[in-house]
Amino acid sequence: MSTPLPPFPKRQEPSDEPVLTELTAPGDVPQLRADAARNRARLLEAAARLVEEHGVANVTMEAVAVAASVGKGTVFRRFGDRTGLLMALLDHTEQRFQADFISGPPPLGPGASPAERLHAFGCRAVRQTSERLDLYLAAEPDASRRFSSAPYRVRFMHVCMLLRQVRPAADIELVAQTLMGYLEPALIHHLTRQRDMPLERLESGWHDLVDRSIRPPSA
Amino acid sequence: MSTPLPPFPKRQEPSDEPVLTELTAPGDVPQLRADAARNRARLLEAAARLVEEHGVANVTMEAVAVAASVGKGTVFRRFGDRTGLLMALLDHTEQRFQADFISGPPPLGPGASPAERLHAFGCRAVRQTSERLDLYLAAEPDASRRFSSAPYRVRFMHVCMLLRQVRPAADIELVAQTLMGYLEPALIHHLTRQRDMPLERLESGWHDLVDRSIRPPSA
The missing domain is CATH 1.10.357.10 (Tetracycline Repressor, domain 2)
Known part of the structure; x- marks a missing residue:
């Protein structure tokens, strides 16, 4: 009963978007990070709406890009693939x-x-x-x-x-x-x-x- | 609370071995059916021993045939494939x-x-x-x-x-x-x-x- 619990698995967070960071002067990073976080949240909210409206089988990277009014590349850079998005x-x-x-x-x-x-x-x-x-x-x-x-x-x-x-x-x-x-x-x-x-x-x-x-x- | 339970799913039983039955006069069928059932049980016991000794990943149709001293074809005819055997x-x-x-x-x-x-x-x-x-x-x-x-x-x-x-x-x-x-x-x-x-x-x-x-x- 006193056996310790196994170590907590590390959460896999996508890294911050490298493309944006590279183009930025150091002083601008906090602003851009906040933008990136907002962007990420916006994509996820769009994906969540799609899941609710059309079911998970119909949620594609492209549909999320359209729903969030961004390029498809942005969705791929952010989540890697569809499984990563889900x-x-x-x-x-x-x-x-x-x-x-x-x-x-x-x-x-x-x-x-x-x-x-x-x-x-x-x-x-x-x-x-x-x-x-x-x-x-x-x-x-x-x-x-x-x-x-x-x-x-x-x-x-x-x-x-x-x-x-x-x-x-x-x-x-x-x-x-x-x-x-x-x-x-x-x-x-x-x-x-x-x-x-x-x-x-x-x-x-x-x-x-x-x-x-x-x-x-x-x- | 009074909702009836859904219909009981049909158990999928492999059909009796057609090869044996075809070669048999009608009067001999009960004896052969009993033999087939014993044969099936013997194959399953052999497979069960293999699972216990070597783990399920190492159980192949061929290994079961060898362990039960029958031809590989018998194991395939009886269970279809490895998933059917498991x-x-x-x-x-x-x-x-x-x-x-x-x-x-x-x-x-x-x-x-x-x-x-x-x-x-x-x-x-x-x-x-x-x-x-x-x-x-x-x-x-x-x-x-x-x-x-x-x-x-x-x-x-x-x-x-x-x-x-x-x-x-x-x-x-x-x-x-x-x-x-x-x-x-x-x-x-x-x-x-x-x-x-x-x-x-x-x-x-x-x-x-x-x-x-x-x-x-x-x-």
Whole structure:
């Protein structure tokens, strides 16, 4: 139970755009970096809209360039290829989620009780995964890397942190994996698309699971 | 909660070996069918030994033929290709498990209480998956079919049946999916190979999860 967790995998961030930097006097770099970050965010927002409107299968580098009114070369320089774009898009979505559960307002963020935060965490995860289901499924790593991908680890560590506060004597890692299993994109896909369950039912199931997971052990 | 489950997917069984049947007078067919079934079982046992000894990556049609002392053509006629062989091997393993939890001795089979059977079910699944982990991982369907594969459905329906007896007011399908998630080969791979957990710890975690899942709701 005291085995340390494996080292946190490094997040692969695309490097800053070299073409822009080379053409710039040193004093201008901060301004251009901010421009590049804004540019990147704009491309990702355009890609996210395309995913929502047309599904992930129809999102190409060219479509993103057109939607964001930039040249196709800019999209390739920024993300490398389509897989890089999809991973960056998922990362973008997850980073907003992470910011919210780490430092956003309660009940998801600090200020609410650990139990309230756990309840809110799953409901947000269910909704977010359901909204971008195609993207989550397309980016799902294979079985041997599913539990070591950076987005998974960040969520997992957060659930562990909350569980530790509310049920310190538990086998935190196993309970956290059980909770995470309920939020797997493949399961949410099955329940909402193949079994036609409304999200409210998935949320009720999450509340029941959290309540049971944090109760003291039976006598 | 009352939505009917989707139709049970048809199990794909290889047809009986046509070459043998064609050469046979009608009266001899039952004997030859029995021979063919024995032959098939012998090939699968040989393949299972190879998986255990050398890992699934090293199991070829030729190696199975050599290990079972038959011609390579027999292995191809029986299973089509290597994927067919691996699926048949997993099916063989799962069928023994199914026979045990449906009609074997207690506590896994009938005669024990539903709670006892649930406890025994997970422990057997953890051990069996761990013993043939490579095979379970190699045969894992992609995300969109993970919950509709025949072996998954048989296990899932069994867990639903037991839960219904012990906690009839629950959202059986969601609780069953949570329990099934704990037994996912990808998770067992992560916990035992990447996190080096002993099987006893996974079993304890299962007992805790089952106890919590079947308790009456908190006041």
